[in-house]
Amino acid sequence: MVKALGQASTADERAAEAAIRAVPDWKNADMRYTPGIPGVASPTHRAVDSQNWFVAKGDAPATCFLKILHADQSDFIDLDRSVTAARQASTLGLTPAPLWHSAPMSAVVFDLLPESWRTARMDDLRKPDILEHAIAAKKTLHGSTPFGETWTVFDRIRFAEKALGDAAIAEVAADGWWMRECVGDIEAAIIASGFDPKPAHADGLASNIMIAPDGAVQLVDFDEARNVDPFYDIGILLNEAFQFDSEMQPALEIFEGQFRQRSLNRCRLYAIADDLFWGVWGTLMDTVSPRGGVEFLKYAQWRLLRCRMALRNPRFEAMLRTL
Incomplete structure (x- = not known):
């Protein structure tokens, strides 16, 4: 109205x-x-x-x-x-x-974008032209002037855990301690391998990409934007769109000009950590937010389930050793 x-x-x-x-x-x-x-x-x-x-x-x-x-x-x-x-x-x-x-x-x-633009859905990101435009937009931002703040998803996890309180892991899931230890191993492996932070959208949600009738894209919602490892920015986008490595490989070819297994491993590991962050965040919001109509807990449980499944991948240890 x-x-x-x-x-x-x-x-x-x-x-x-x-x-x-x-x-x-x-x-x-x-x-x-x-x-x-x-x-x-x-x-x-x-x-x-x-x-x-x-x-x-x-x-x-x-x-x-x-x-x-x-x-x-x-x-x-x-x-x-x-x-x-x-x-x-x-x-x-x-x-x-x-x-x-x-x-x-x-x-x-x-x-406001023209009415002809629409919000992307996950299946849109599986379309080669849309995915290519989205990756190109993110790469353009990566090549621009650095932002004023740099962080990692691991910093975000610690912040959310602190907000949730001393019972953070117990509140998240019965096996939350195990997921947190595994993500700690991911952080140690990424720190050991090193990374070059770049200004980034740092948001993998399909709903924060807008699509024009001709397939052009715009990125929206820069609330998460910081200087991050570009492979985090790409990894969370691929985690939104794809389930299998074979589906992610062409996207990484677009991003780097060739497929490298090390890059896929890094993207996969960042996606695991990102799922844990949003699982903790959703649990926190379910605890403190007055907006009872928003299904924060359901969202948290979905992100934690995907995190758990990825950590049980037989290749997890190999990915840690190959960054």
Whole structure:
């Protein structure tokens, strides 16, 4: 339902109106807004971090996209950093430009892609042309100016564990201690082999890739963007799209110009660690978030199941020794 300013009837709508009124270019304008994409954690992970809105002037079509971060995400998302990364990516033609943001209001406004663009699904990433465009976009970002912060997925796991508390592993799963030890081995192996961090989207979700009718892609949601090992950035994308090594090999040929088993091993190991992080994160959100309608625990259990299955792969030890 489209609403004009002053018609808010819920806390979320009042927050949206306050943000819209705070945008200098919209001062005294006849602004309208309508709910955007509903947050869903399972079976797909989409729009979970924020309440979002399509914003228009008067009766014209919407041209802007407003995001207001949920309070339960404040420990995980630095809005200033996210907007800085998105702005850099937008200058490269990789994402819609951020137009305004307010960290105190946890709000950011972006250009809105044309209505003909759509959100990618996992099966879209299995299409060679879409996958090639997505990898090309990520490689372009890797070659740009470094961001202000560098991290690894292992840093993220430790942060989420600390937030969950002393019972983190027990809360995650009965075999959580074993998964955590194995991921510790992955971290040690990657540190020993070394890596060169690059600015990256650092987000593997299909829902954070937009597709045009001609197959062009844009990356959206730079909340996870940092300097990371590029193979982490690619590995989590491949983990979203593919189950088997044979399916991942052509993607790595696109990324590096040739297939290397060491690169596949690194991607696979990063994907395992990423699944553990999101399993811990989902468990934490199920514990602390007031949004009971979002299936955080179901999402966490799915990511932990995939982590567990990958760790039981007979090739796991061999991958650790071949990076």
